[in-house]
């Protein structure tokens with residue numbers, strides 16, 4: 001390497017995880033490979049005159065058979081029509097039906113960073129296949145429990161899973177108790193009440209503020225409480241769950257007897273645990289790449305910290321990254337974009353002797369959040385402070401919990417020629 005290449009270099013990129021972070025890395029790489037600016041860029045990308053194009057061969061491995069809009073889960077688990085929209089099979093994403101993009105449905109089980117190989121266990125056949133790569137992107141997020149997130153791996157099974165949940169909730173004549181007043185619990189309670197106003201929905205939280213484990217100002221937490229109450233949800237603060245026992249009547253009907261450590265008791269037809277028990281998915285990486293919680297240690301250009309072989313060829317974005325800030329999909333997409341940029345710069349460094357790579361660097365991310373609470377929304381960021389109201393809902397979620405915002409931002413609906421990059425946007 002080092003001399004100016006005669007033809008476009010061929011570069012294999014293996015992306016583990018096909019959601020916000022992984023797909024953002026893929027689509028921006030496709031633009032860069034075509035000699036365009038990345039579609040998420042705010043500034044025109046300066047391509048090297050000697051390397052106008054790169055042939056990226058992209059493999060995206062995911063346990064699921066499609067892109068699942070995770071943010072929409074609180075609504076998908078309450079509304080069957082919306083559930084259909086929230087999961088799009090990879091083969092039905094127009095913007096990724098390209099000869100140089102391959103999808104593999106399976107679980108990445110191990111990665112040999114020295115040999116640059118990733119092993120995947122096929123979700124259906126259980127066949128084990130090892131893939132070689134030049135660059136690896138970790139974008140597998142966090143593992144979250146049911147019923148915060150559907151656990152199915154195929155769209156078909158997922159629709160059955162949500163349908164069962166929705167019909168169980170429909171018949172909840174003794175009401176639904178949602179345990180855990182973090183962001184997920186608040187959104188689940190408010191969406192359920194919005195879609196099924198006939199249900200008695202109770203949100204219980206062990207502390208005196210909602211989202212008590214998040215580094216957010218009290219004003220944001222207090223607004224969330226007001227809004228969830230306005231949505232018609234009954235809220236029990238300072239209630240720590242002691243037990244929840246299912247009792248089955250002689251006629252086969254069942255309900256739960258719920259008891260709290262303060263002695264309060266109630267019954268409910270359904271109890272949903274929305275406690276934020278999320279764990280790292282990156283167990284397939286060598287232990288040198290992760291911290292004690294399994295989060296991937298990166299440097300600001302989003303490649304692995306030194307200490308892992310070929311660290312500069314391995315990148316990580318999204319929830320499974322060890323980085324500051326509340327885990328958000330905007331951060332995941334932003335990270336995917338930066339990785340694409342930095343992989344392209346790394347390729348240039350390899351193929352052009354005098355190229356000094358100029359990397360995009362991730363800054364520290366202060367706490368910020370956008371939370372949909374039924375028909376209303378609250379957001380907080382250091383620049384805007386706490387804001388609420390319909391315009392916040394419109395900006396952060398529109399009318400589909402952000403499905404179209406994410407889909408359009410990644411331009412997943414566009415065929416190759418429709419892609420809007422900075423060049424085409426400004427012309």
Ligand SMILES: Cc1cc2nc3c(=O)[nH]c(=O)nc-3n(C[C@H](O)[C@H](O)[C@H](O)COP(=O)(O)OP(=O)(O)OC[C@H]3O[C@@H](n4cnc5c(N)ncnc54)[C@H](O)[C@@H]3O)c2cc1C
Nearest residue numbers: 017019020021062063107108140141318319327328329332
């Ligand atoms: C209920 C809920 C509501 C939320 N609401 C909001 C919100 O309003 N706003 C916001 O900004 N954020 C919200 N979030 C957080 C947001 O969803 C995450 O920050 C975002 O999903 C992170 O994206 P990611 O691409 O890193 O990971 P994920 O979206 O988790 O995607 C990871 C992908 O990797 C796949 N995968 C996992 N392990 C493997 C493996 N070993 N092999 C192959 N594939 C694998 C998974 O199947 C998945 O497709 C919410 C989260 C939840 C759970």
